Structure formats: C-alpha cells, structure tokens
Amino acid sequence: MPLAKIEVRRSRPASEVTALMEAVYLAMREALKVPEDDRQIRYIEHRPEHFWVAPGKSENYTLVEVLMFPGRSMDAKRTLYQGITQRFGALGIAPIDVMVVLTEPPKESWGLLGLPASEIPPKI
Numbered sequence: 489m490p491l492a493k494i495e496v497r498r499s500r501p502a503s504e505v506t507a508l509m510e511a512v513y514l515a516m517r518e519a520l521k522v523p524e525d526d527r528q529i530r531y532i533e534h535r536p537e538h539f540w541v542a543p544g545k546s547e548n549y550t551l552v553e554v555l556m557f558p559g560r561s562m563d564a565k566r567t568l569y570q571g572i573t574q575r576f577g578a579l580g581i582a583p584i585d586v587m588v589v590l591t592e593p594p595k596e597s598w599g600l601l602g603l604p605a606s607e608i609p610p611k612i
Contacts, residue, residue: 492555497548498548512575
C-alpha cells in the first residue's frame with residue numbers, strides 16, 4: 489500500500505492528469521507488486537513561482553514521492569524509477585524533468601486500523 493504523490497509546475501487537462509496517475513500506478517504494480525486497484529495516488533499542481541527547480545528543468549518538471557514500507561530490493565526500486573521515467577517519457581516528459589524520491593518509514597510509523605502497522609498480523 490505505497491502512497492504516491494505527483495507534483496507538477498503547470499496545469500494539465502484531466503486526461504493528462506489521469507495518464508500521469510495511471511503511469512505511476514502501473515510502475516508501482518510492476519516494480520513493487522502492489523495489489524490491483526491499490527491506487528493511493530495524489531496529484532498536486534503548483535504555480536511555477538511556487539515550485540522552484542534547478543536550472544535546466546522545464547515547465548514539465550515532475551516530482552514523484554512514494555512512501556512505502558521498508559524492505560524492497562534495490563532491483564525493485566530501480567524498476568520503479570525506470571518504469572515511472574519511461575511511462576512519463578511516453579507522455580512527453582523528458583527524463584531530465586523527472587525526479588522520483590522514495591521514503592521508507594519504519595512500520596511502527598504507519599498507523600493502520602488504529603494500530604502501528606508493525607503490530608498488525610500478516611494476512612493469512
């Protein structure tokens with residue numbers, strides 16, 4: 489159940505927003521093996537003057553942050569980075585304009601069902 493957030497510097501039509509969210513979802517399905525329909529993804533638009541970026545980036549600069557339980561392999565993370573970047577490329581966003589940041593808080597830092605995730609028994 490990773491949580492993903494896509495942040496952009498310009499407005500896009502609803503169809504493009506849906507395509508970006510779907511691209512992240514499909515990359516997470518492939519790399520992280522998330523369950524079907526586990527789509528906890530937020531899309532946030534910023535005015536360019538409220539979202540500064542490094543020189544050389546365009547108005548298409550897109551930041552993707554993924555919070556997930558720790559423990560995924562480096563290969564899974566690499567597959568996620570590549571999957572998002574390739575799928576965004578197919579939507580017209582150059583690799584130079586894509587940044588993906590993973591954060592892996594320990595399970596005791598996730599509250600689920602009123603409990604720390606570390607105290608929830610695995611599904612049987």
